[in-house]
Amino acid sequence: MLRPNGKSPATTAASTDRPQPHSRHPVLVVDDGGPHVLEIERLLTAMRVSWEACGPGRDTLDAVRREAACLIAHCGNGKEIPGPLIEAVHQVAPGLAVIVVIDNPDVADTVAAMRGGAHAVIEGGALATGLLHQVFSLLQSA
């Protein structure tokens, strides 16, 4: 299941003053149906970043087989660090940056996710600044 940003529910996002990042490939967002996903999509649209949503599990792996700028996955409260997901993604798309969004992570959760192969961890409560910083730096260094 792929849902391009043209059909995104995001409509009210504010624009950003930053220069627009360029990437030939979309940012993939794992849509697990959680509330954070809509917010992530809304913010990416506000950042004028091209994104596509994909379903969890096998759908994610199918999506990363095509080219992607990075993958954003929400993983609950941090006790569900998606190590196996990151490993599976890297088998299909070696080197693809996986940004993990965690609700109320502590430093130990963060370090565990990073050691598990995440490119970055973003706090669920600080999505805007986290996405802006991590996605922009990734796209600009691409």
Add this chain to the structure above:
Amino acid sequence: MTAPSPTVFIVDDDEAVRSSLRMLIRSVGLQARAFGLAHEFLDAYAPDLPGCIVLDVRMPGMSGMEMQQELNRRGATIPVVFITGHGDVPMAVEAMQHGAFDFLQKPFRDQDLLDRVQRALERDAQTRAAFTARATIRERIQSLTPRELEVMRLVTMGKANKVIGAELGVSQRTVEIHRAHVMEKMQANSLAALVRMALDAAQDTENS
């Protein structure tokens, strides 16, 4: 000559923390050296010394993060375990993205730090062993003649002696002799081992 024992370098501006960490690390039989400022450590640091660094994030002058970046600029591979009393998620992410081995928030249990130090020392030993192995392969490759080098390249591409002979315009027997020299000089006991060495050497060239 035996390799020097690993040293745990402690860099923290707080004298009390330095003393207690030094004591803790020495209590498990490891060598420890402590520095109060990043510059002091950088001035004293010799990359050939095995070990790891326990590094405070916040220090006057050069911060722990800046010191890590300076080590990166110098190409140092020594693992860094950050410790901080004011850590947050973005800080941990930044440190890990810049290659920190671990990031620990104060106050921490003694055993937690010792476990991380132990793992960091193991990582350092692995990195150094891999570096030595690559250097050995480089030396062996440098001992090959241009013709042997060419034969090695073709052999590791999976080409048969007969094909190599045709490509180089020499007899199959000549290729066999060069191939034997290559195996001997590279100390490879099988074609698979030779291929691994060639891949390591190629990777090494790519990284340098």
